[in-house]
Amino acid sequence: MGELKKWGLWAIAAYLLFGLCIYYYLFVFANSSVPDIYKETSADPATFLNSRELVLSEEYSKIRDLLFFLSTPYEWLLYLFILIFGVSTVFEKWANQASRFQFVRNAVYLFWLSLLTFVLMFPIRYLSYHFSKTYHISAQEFGGWMKDNVIDFWVNYLIMLVLVTILYALMKQFPKKWWLASWILFVPFTFFLMYVQPVWIDPLYNHFYPMKDKQLESKILSLADKAHIPANHVYEVDMSEKTHALNAYVTGVGSHSRIVLWDTTLQKLNDNEILFIMAHEMCHYVEKHIYFGIAGYLLLAFVGFWITAKWMARWIDRHGQKLHIQSISQLRTLPLFLLIISILVFASSPISNLASRYEETRADRYAIEMTKNKEAAIESFQELTKSGLSQVNPPLLVKIFRYTHPTMLERIHMVETYPIKQK
Template sequence: MKKVFFGVLMIYLLYAVVISSYLFFADTQLAPEYIGTEADPKTFMNEEQLNLSKEFSKWGNVIYFIYAPLEWIIYIFILCFGFSQLFARWSQQISKYRFFQTALYVVLMSTFCYIIVFPIRYFSFSISKQYGVNIQSFNSWMKDNLIGFWIEAVMLTIVVYVIMLLVSNSPKRWWLYTWFLSIPFTLFLMFIQPVVIDPLYNDFYRIQDKDLEREILQLAQQSNIPAEHVYEVKMSEKTNALNAYVTGIGSNLRIVLWDTTLERLSKDEVLFVMAHEMGHYDLKHLKQLLLGTIAMSFVGLFITSKLYQLTINNFGRQLRLKRDDLAALPIIFLILSMLSFAVSPITNGVSRAYEYQSDRYALQLTNDADAAVKTFQKLSVEGLADVNPPKLVKLFRYTHPPIVERITHIRELSEKQDE
């Protein structure tokens, strides 16, 4: 099994060299029809910003495409070198209760994985700071990392405990029962996210500009959003990027604006951003994405169960693992992670289609194409976004259409409205 690992590692290293070369030298020239238009970054970025944007985007892309399969390598390493089995054995020696064994195992495995990937995470943080997108202090960044680590550990413990209990008691249908239980669990997380989890990272408070709040709530009323307040989140100590969103479900629904958005966009631009976000709600995108996620998880868990059993049948003896062993968990995580990466072009494509629809919705609601174009341009400048990424990057990374396409789309829609 160690030979298998080193074989996989060599493939990964070769992949890393090839993908890095592609990403650094890929052609990102604008199509001729965009050159000189307001979608051309040369019309709203100076030369320094253009160069920084290209460099920053290349580093971000390389980190993403190297980091994603690194997770798979770590799981294979943990299995092939017996670390997973060791963590499980330690957990069983410390506690006789299955839940606490699971919690200890999750913490040990998560800590091991965190230490391995920390250099890449820190490098990504440093690059973002170097280019001025991230302005967060190291202490603040580490605090967010540790909060995320323990939130994930708690949730993972619950999920793992339930999955392994189902695997043990229902070897053939564990995936189906897991899928059933995942639905209320997902809804519960969506409900508590705005009021329990998000405030652990940042300070949220009522928006201070009451006139703007009134106008946003008027848009919300037109969009059938049952919100009574608009919230502002303090992000200016962490980033120069801009953002806004509608989050949560039921009584915990929140309209949220980053303070950087309020500081750097005009009122009309803020209203367009909010109209766009409200479009996702009124067009039922959130519900559709939830239903899509539930459907895909059904298929994904079914495939995972088959591949998991196949792996145990073929490699269980060499790895000294049985189907219901806690130490076999990385196999499930490995399969789920690979499936998630494989379907990301599909989910990203659906997301980009929704973004186009929300842009159209916002334009109809505000009737202000100029504000829309200025907003997209400012988003690009502040976040050093690559307005025209390589096709592979767009396929795997972009949940939103590239800025050049969004600006062009808005102008085309505006011209049709004026006809």
């Protein structure tokens, strides 16, 4: 136990040191000012934000980025402590005492693990909500925010219960190749989840309905027809009771694919700006970005499962006796599995974000070519920046680990300099 306590102390010390370094990087070292070459252009936030908004966007962005970089290693710390201090072993004993049926045991164990991590992660989630409310990004009252968190808990719990039950059954059946069998079943599960998400999961949080403005919907559908996209409806979602930010996205696969607009976007942008955003989203459909994204995700998952299997086996060989772990298929190893997966997801995020930024750049260019309206594109980007208090030119580490879209500086400059081909 003495050695385990040393692990815990070293982990806490490393986390505190990391936190200090990130704070220094974001609040002291990093420079998010606009280069001189972009000054007084439409990409310069000083041309479309007032002095107060400029200050608030810098403050809020730094706080939000700090919470992001602190939350992920904090999650690792929780999993490590649950593992090395025997909490996971206690949860498995409770589960074994609850029933002789393995599925029920899985359910009991996962409930306690999920509840503990939910409670311990709650302070960081609440801080994120608090600051988004303070800076007038969130419009949601605490009760509504808690309701969404409870829904999140149960949705994630049920999905994890299915995955954990299958995963640990495969570990028992295939002790050496469980990672490969798990990935093979993970492929159809991913497609199934993306297929049902727009129909079963998303409506748990918000109300989706066909666009109310039929005249604007007709313009959007005409644009879809021009892009050879079979579409009968554009969906609207009531996000104004939760946020002041703007968004639009493509979700689902197959016949359940749909383009969704937040009602805040409809309230704050004019028709031409909305048509540009819709053309951008249509590119994701036309160029099959969703399917390329799934393929990349599954490729990373294949590598991730393999690495996780190797690391888990090595960890148990070296430290299994100290942690009272005899086999990888024991439920008490789940925090180790989640710890390694979380580390790999974070480590691979620069790659996935880079691919996403490439696709988003393609979508911006496609939208300009389709709408031939640079002014609408620039104004929509400016309003997105203003409503979300986003940095136009974020620090490099923030861009690498957080940005799935190009920075607004890059997007606006690209629009300004893009040579539109006239027919």
